[in-house]
Amino acid sequence: xxxxxxxxxxxxxxxxxxxxxxxxxxxxxxxxxxxxxxxxxxxxxxxxxxxxxxxxxxxxxxxxxxxxxxxxxxxxxxxxxxxxxxxxxxxxxxxxxxxxxxxxxxxxxxxxxxxxxxxxxxxxxxxxxxxxxxxxxxxxxxxxxxxxxxxxxxxxxxxxxxxxxxxxxxxxxxxxxxxxxxxxxxxxxxxxxxxxxxxxxxxxxxxxxxxxxxxxxxxxxxxxxxxxxxxxxxxxxxxxxxxxxxxxxxxxxxxxxxxxxxxxxxxxxxxxxxxxxxxxxxxxxxxxxxxxxxxxxxxxxxxxxxxxxxxxxxxxxxxxxxxxxxxxxxxxxxxxxxxxxxxx
Amino acid sequence: xxxxxxxxxxxxxxxxxxxxxxxxxxxxxxxxxxxxxxxxxxxxxxxxxxxxxxxxxxxxxxxxxxxxxxxxxxxxxxxxxxxxxxxxxxxxxxxxxxxxxxxxxxxxxxxxxxxxxxxxxxxxxxxxxxxxxxxxxxxxxxxxxxxxxxxxxxxxxxxxxxxxxxxxxxxxxxxxxxxxxxxxxxxxxxxxxxxxxxxxxxxxxxxxxxxxxxxxxxxxxxxxxxxxxxxxxxxxxxxxxxxxxxxxxxxxxxxxxxxxxxxxxxxxxxxxxxxxxxxxxxxxxxxxxxxxxxxxxxxxxxxxxxxxxxxxxxxxxxxxxxxxxxxxxxxxxxxxxxxxxxxx
Numbered sequence: 001x002x003x004x005x006x007x008x009x010x011x012x013x014x015x016x017x018x019x020x021x022x023x024x025x026x027x028x029x030x031x032x033x034x035x036x037x038x039x040x041x042x043x044x045x046x047x048x049x050x051x052x053x054x055x056x057x058x059x060x061x062x063x064x065x066x067x068x069x070x071x072x073x074x075x076x077x078x079x080x081x082x083x084x085x086x087x088x089x090x091x092x093x094x095x096x097x098x099x100x101x102x103x104x105x106x107x108x109x110x111x112x113x114x115x116x117x118x119x120x121x122x123x124x125x126x127x128x129x130x131x132x133x134x135x136x137x138x139x140x141x142x143x144x145x146x147x148x149x150x151x152x153x154x155x156x157x158x159x160x161x162x163x164x165x166x167x168x169x170x171x172x173x174x175x176x177x178x179x180x181x182x183x184x185x186x187x188x189x190x191x192x193x194x195x196x197x198x199x200x201x202x203x204x205x206x207x208x209x210x211x212x213x214x215x216x217x218x219x220x221x222x223x224x225x226x227x228x229x230x231x232x233x234x235x236x237x238x239x240x241x242x243x244x245x246x247x248x249x250x251x252x253x254x255x256x257x258x259x260x261x262x263x264x265x266x267x268x269x270x271x272x273x274x275x276x277x278x279x280x281x282x283x284x285x286x287x288x289x290x291x292x293x294x295x296x297x298x299x300x301x302x303x304x305x306x307x308x309x310x311x312x313x314x315x316x317x318x319x320x321x322x323x324x325x326x327x328x329x330x331x332x333x334x335x336x337x338x339x340x341x342x343x344x
Numbered sequence: 345x346x347x348x349x350x351x352x353x354x355x356x357x358x359x360x361x362x363x364x365x366x367x368x369x370x371x372x373x374x375x376x377x378x379x380x381x382x383x384x385x386x387x388x389x390x391x392x393x394x395x396x397x398x399x400x401x402x403x404x405x406x407x408x409x410x411x412x413x414x415x416x417x418x419x420x421x422x423x424x425x426x427x428x429x430x431x432x433x434x435x436x437x438x439x440x441x442x443x444x445x446x447x448x449x450x451x452x453x454x455x456x457x458x459x460x461x462x463x464x465x466x467x468x469x470x471x472x473x474x475x476x477x478x479x480x481x482x483x484x485x486x487x488x489x490x491x492x493x494x495x496x497x498x499x500x501x502x503x504x505x506x507x508x509x510x511x512x513x514x515x516x517x518x519x520x521x522x523x524x525x526x527x528x529x530x531x532x533x534x535x536x537x538x539x540x541x542x543x544x545x546x547x548x549x550x551x552x553x554x555x556x557x558x559x560x561x562x563x564x565x566x567x568x569x570x571x572x573x574x575x576x577x578x579x580x581x582x583x584x585x586x587x588x589x590x591x592x593x594x595x596x597x598x599x600x601x602x603x604x605x606x607x608x609x610x611x612x613x614x615x616x617x618x619x620x621x622x623x624x625x626x627x628x629x630x631x632x633x634x635x636x637x638x639x640x641x642x643x644x645x646x647x648x649x650x651x652x653x654x655x656x657x658x659x660x661x662x663x664x665x666x667x668x669x670x671x672x673x674x675x676x677x678x679x680x681x682x683x684x685x686x687x688x
Contacts, residue, residue, distance in 0.1 A: 146532060180573055188491065188573065213580025216581055228524070232556075233570075233574050234577055236556050237560055237578045237582050237585075241582045248617055252610070252613045258613070259609065267606075269602070276592060
């Protein structure tokens with residue numbers, strides 16, 4: 001399996017990307033890499049890692065998509081950027097998956113333009129895992145689509161359902177629509193419509209209907225379906241809350257000698273807790289609905305987080321998420337969806 | 345000051361309400377109570393608390409709004425309910441504020457119908473405090489208005505700004521619109537429009553523009569402005585995340601003998617942390633934009649939480665939030681708002 005990497009994306013690129021690739025190489029000895037970026041900047045990092053260098057092909061390009069480039073601008077003027085060339089390599093078949101820690105909007109716009117969406121999918125979505133009381137929950141969309149209609153939400157449900165079965169390995173995934181109340185009367189019109197369609201749909205697993213914000217961390221469902229605006233706010237609110245409590249805890253253990261001593265005793269257990277909540281562990285935003293595997297790493301992550309994002313991409317390819325999603329959309333028997341699919 | 349209480353609202357009503365009133369009486373010796381509910385059920389609780397009984401007038405009614413009653417139904421058929429009579433007493437001037445732990449939608453519908461919105465306010469909103477790294481942040485709307493236009497968002501900003509100055513005591517509050525990115529180009533049209541209006545508005549304090557989900561817990565602003573759908577999801581996601589981490593911590597300290605011993609040493613500091621994150625401390629959802637003070641307590645809270653909700657209502661009355669909000673809307677110099685105000 002060949003991994004295409006946008007070596008120039010991310011706050012600490014290219015060093016972080018190259019060190020992350022090296023960690024991934026240790027974890028997945030079967031993969032090799034195709035790295036796109038400014039060779040003079042990449043070379044010194046690569047030269048230090050002989051084993052990685054042995055399985056890496058470096059493709060030089062001067063062009064880079066910046067973090068604050070607008071997606072439309074990046075799409076037009078970034079044709080030779082490291083990001084774009086990495087995506088191209090998946091379409092051309094020289095790589096199997098692409099991973100970038102660069103500009104999310106640009107990556108999605110380019111991936112959509114180059115790889116295309118799968119038949120029946122109107123709009124691709126961004127998904128990620130959340131830690132929960134029961135394990136992990138997948139949520140989508142996390143920001144690719146700020147405004148969504150019922151059709152988009154149904155698509156996200158099909159895509160998330162496919163991912164849960166195929167990559168996570170849940171045979172009968174439960175899934176629900178994020179709303180402000182579990183009563184059928186509440187929420188936007190798009191949510192009401194999507195709920196009606198999903199009730200009639202014969203998707204594998206169990207559609208539980210509407211869920212609320214606190215159901216995310218409870219792990220009430222395997223897949224949480226929402227529009228990109230709400231999903232993005234929920235994701236960042238959860239991250240912010242977790243940081244707040246971590247900071248409170250840090251202050252708590254520093255607040256007295258006894259508390260500090262208590263921390264020392266509990267240290268090894270606390271380390272496990274920190275690991276469990278470590279955002280690097282959940283790094284790797286999954287692009288779903290595309291005719292190819294693309295994963296977005298957090299821009300501010302380190303090599304460990306980036307290696308995890310590569311791992312997500314490898315799993316998606318290994319378990320055939322693109323084929324699974326394609327088949328699921330082809331088998332969808334909802335007349336309302338079939339009729340609209342031509343607009344996709 | 346007289347507090348009207350819907351004694352029948354809440355999971356553990358009326359006992360929780362009456363015990364909560366008793367705690368509030370100890371904290372605020374200047375207040376008396378007007379309690380609405382089924383006298384035979386209330387009397388035994390009240391008879392046990394002589395000091396509370398001495399400052400309480402009990403008004404019997406058999407009718408009760410149920411937790412799952414639709415607001416429209418409650419409005420039509422709940423004219424003699426404890427909730428409705430408690431709200432009526434504020435309009436009639438026999439009470440200064442009303443507090444209920446009952447059905448949120450019914451309470452808002454009745455409060456809006458009976459008390460009316462203030463001139464210039466199209467729709468009232470629900471606000472509450474969030475713990476942050478810097479102290480507390482006020483956020484609104486938290487669920488009164490699922491779909492909001494730019495006008496509503498601007499109103500919420502004016503209302504939240506008035507509350508921050510008048511009740512919280514921040515002379516120059518900072519406030520921002522919750523969005524998916526801080527760039528001006530992102531987000532719904534309503535957000536873009538509201539942002540333009542608020543930039544031109546001469547509201548006291550500082551409009552920072554767009555903020556993101558993680559800014560809530562960071563305390564980046566004094567007032568977070570959002571629509572009721574997003575606000576409700578964010579509130580519940582934050583609550584869910586906090587519960588998840590608390591549970592993880594509980595498991596962490598139970599995971600080994602050393603960790604348990606560490607907890608014992610840090611216990612007093614941990615107690616302070618728990619207190620800081622105690623949802624009862626933040627209990628009391630504030631109804632803003634009404635011609636009267638109404639506060640909604642969480643239905644599942646206990647007497648301590650309910651007493652805190654009463655405290656919020658007392659502060660709102662004491663610091664004159666209704667008059668402040670009325671004046672602020674009267675002084676608003678935005679032509680676009682003045683023109684639309686007749687629709688309010």
